[in-house]
Amino acid sequence: MKAAMYAIIKKDFRGVASNRRLFSALLIVPLALTIVLPSIFVIAIHFAPDDPDITKLLSLLPEAAQAESLELTLSGMVLNYILPVFFLMIPIMAASIMAASAFVGEKERHTLETLLYCPLTLKQIFRAKVWASFLLSMLVSLISFTAMFLVIEAELFFLMGRLLVPSVSWLVVMLLLSPAISLIAVTLIVRGSAKAQSVEESQQAAVFLIIPLILFIAGQFTGVLLMNVWILLGLGAVCAILAWFLLQKSMGRFTYEKLLQ
Amino acid sequence: METVTIQKLSKTYPGGKEALKQLSLSLNKGEVFGFLGPNGAGKTTTVKLLTGVLAPSGGSCDIMGVNPNTQPEKAHLLSGIVTEHAQMYDNLTGMGNLIFYAAAFGLEQKEGKQRGESLLKELELTEAKDRKLATYSTGMRQRLSLARALLHRPKVLFLDEPTSGLDPESAQNVNQMIHNLASKEGITVFLCTHQLRYAQEICTRYGLIEHGSLLASGTIDELRTQAFPSKSLRICASAVPEKLNFVKRRANEFETQIQDKKEIPDLVRKIVEAGEDIYSVNLIEPSLEDIYFALTAGRKEDRAI
Numbered sequence: 001m002k003a004a005m006y007a008i009i010k011k012d013f014r015g016v017a018s019n020r021r022l023f024s025a026l027l028i029v030p031l032a033l034t035i036v037l038p039s040i041f042v043i044a045i046h047f048a049p050d051d052p053d054i055t056k057l058l059s060l061l062p063e064a065a066q067a068e069s070l071e072l073t074l075s076g077m078v079l080n081y082i083l084p085v086f087f088l089m090i091p092i093m094a095a096s097i098m099a100a101s102a103f104v105g106e107k108e109r110h111t112l113e114t115l116l117y118c119p120l121t122l123k124q125i126f127r128a129k130v131w132a133s134f135l136l137s138m139l140v141s142l143i144s145f146t147a148m149f150l151v152i153e154a155e156l157f158f159l160m161g162r163l164l165v166p167s168v169s170w171l172v173v174m175l176l177l178s179p180a181i182s183l184i185a186v187t188l189i190v191r192g193s194a195k196a197q198s199v200e201e202s203q204q205a206a207v208f209l210i211i212p213l214i215l216f217i218a219g220q221f222t223g224v225l226l227m228n229v230w231i232l233l234g235l236g237a238v239c240a241i242l243a244w245f246l247l248q249k250s251m252g253r254f255t256y257e258k259l260l261q
Numbered sequence: 262m263e264t265v266t267i268q269k270l271s272k273t274y275p276g277g278k279e280a281l282k283q284l285s286l287s288l289n290k291g292e293v294f295g296f297l298g299p300n301g302a303g304k305t306t307t308v309k310l311l312t313g314v315l316a317p318s319g320g321s322c323d324i325m326g327v328n329p330n331t332q333p334e335k336a337h338l339l340s341g342i343v344t345e346h347a348q349m350y351d352n353l354t355g356m357g358n359l360i361f362y363a364a365a366f367g368l369e370q371k372e373g374k375q376r377g378e379s380l381l382k383e384l385e386l387t388e389a390k391d392r393k394l395a396t397y398s399t400g401m402r403q404r405l406s407l408a409r410a411l412l413h414r415p416k417v418l419f420l421d422e423p424t425s426g427l428d429p430e431s432a433q434n435v436n437q438m439i440h441n442l443a444s445k446e447g448i449t450v451f452l453c454t455h456q457l458r459y460a461q462e463i464c465t466r467y468g469l470i471e472h473g474s475l476l477a478s479g480t481i482d483e484l485r486t487q488a489f490p491s492k493s494l495r496i497c498a499s500a501v502p503e504k505l506n507f508v509k510r511r512a513n514e515f516e517t518q519i520q521d522k523k524e525i526p527d528l529v530r531k532i533v534e535a536g537e538d539i540y541s542v543n544l545i546e547p548s549l550e551d552i553y554f555a556l557t558a559g560r561k562e563d564r565a566i
Contacts (some may be wrong), residue, residue, distance in 0.1 A: 003364060003367055004364065004365045004366070004367055007361055007365045008365065009365030010364075011350070011353075015350075015352060017316050019351070019352075065413065070485075108352070109348065109351065110346050110347070110348035111347075111348050111350055113314070113346045113348075114347040114348060114349060114362075114409070115365075116314055117312060117314075117337050117342045117347060118337060118362070118365040118366060119334045119335070119337040119338040119366060119367065119413075120334055120365070121333075121334050121336075124334075141475065164518065176546075221313065231419040232405060236541050256314040256315070257314065257316055260314060
């Protein structure tokens with residue numbers, strides 16, 4: 001029944017993508033976070049006077065993080081230690097919009113019953129819903145990453161005459177940690193949407209889940225990035241296992257009757 | 262061959278409402294079974310139990326040997342379901358919806374499209390196929406739902422008020438289609454309705470339900486015998502011999518109660534032998550509506566006692 005699940009994923013995905021207003025809203029915040037904010041950082045670094053205090057602060061950094069000039073060191077710091085954090089938040093935000101209405105949205109449009117009459121188990125429907133939101137979050141994340149990378153490198157090249165190579169941690173963040181955290185959030189939100197009575201309720205519950213998660217990530221993650229890439233990898237693996245576990249177990253106790261109530 | 266079997270099926274909702282009480286029924290292949298009863302009688306609950314979206318509180322049911330409660334996905338592959346609450350996506354076109362559901366039922370894209378197109382043609386929706394569902398009228402939606410339910414060539418079709426919202430022409434068209442599905446393709450149809458006249462047009466057997474209990478079931482003749490042990494015979498004649506116990510209704514119109522239609526020739530013979538002229542002989546057969554009200558009234562009297 002892979003084809004049937006694929007059909008649901010495609011239908012949900014197109015539901016958001018064909019709604020241009022919703023899709024552009026989905027893209028605007030991530031693009032603002034990843035283009036406008038970093039640009040301000042880079043331009044500020046370039047035009048700011050050399051502050052001895054900052055120089056002193058930067059000298060405390062490990063040698064590996066130091067570049068040939070203050071400007072490049074600071075830009076490297078922004079690129080490799082601050083920006084990856086955004087890519088943990090963006091997929092969660094993007095996915096929450098679609099995930100929050102996964103089940104309850106169908107219920108409000110009276111299409112849930114029809115969907116339940118398809119020859120799929122609840123688990124398969126649940127997984128299809130999770131994958132649809134997850135793929136959307138990854139797409140938004142990928143678009144944001146490409147846009148950010150092109151803009152920042154262009155700015156660095158024109159302002160400082162150099163390009164910066166992103167660190168290995170980017171690879172871990174984009175390929176492991178960000179998808180894993182996004183999957184955890186999506187699974188929890190989709191599960192919430194199966195219990196909710198209205199889309200509003202589901203969205204509010206999602207926000208209640210997302211804000212602490214984002215604050216936690218934003219607050220703690222910059223520190224983690226300064227640590228070893230292996231620790232990052234380990235953390236990613238733990239999150240991925242947790243995501244997989246949640247995806248397996250989340251729909252266990254749901255019945256058609258509960259969903260339609 | 263039995264396609265749907267229901268044994269002592271009961272459902273009590275969490276709030277304590279007993280929606281279905283020990284219902285036992287069986288449906289044969291190619292039969293159009295009319296499940297009749299007023300709103301809230303338990304018709305939709307029965308359909309939901311048979312399609313596995315509700316879990317029974319007692320008893321069991323199966324569709325061609327598949328228990329919908331334990332294997333709903335298998336039961337769904339065998340059944341097509343049209344209910345008031347099973348709507349489709351407004352943001353997709355009529356055809357788009359059918360293509361999606363065809364894929365969800367495991368049909369190849371090409372096959373799904375072909376099947377969708379032929380069903381749309383049959384249900385006279387071809388012209389509207391590229392319009393978004395949001396622009397469809399209630400009747401068009403209802404017909405599209407029927408197309409959706411038939412996409413995967415189900416063996417059993419559950420229809421909950423399929424012609425509500427349809428204009429007479431479309432209703433006739435849908436009736437014809439249901440009739441053909443049952444008689445030519447051998448699909449078993451489980452049709453819930455409270456429109457008795459409509460049911461009488463297409464059903465081959467009936468089940469009457471009220472307050473979650475089955476009042477009676479059988480063909481219309483069986484139900485007639487149950488509800489009306491005697492039949493009315495109306496004869497238009499110049500006169501009727503008094504000893505035949507006819508009651509005069511109007512000028513030249515006489516009525517009597519008989520137990521069986523085999524009594525008619527003898528009565529006619531006696532009138533003719535008495536030298537009277539006969540203009541017409543009518544056996545008044547109670548309609549499904551008459552039967553329904555007679556049976557429900559009987560039930561009410563029982564309860565009052």
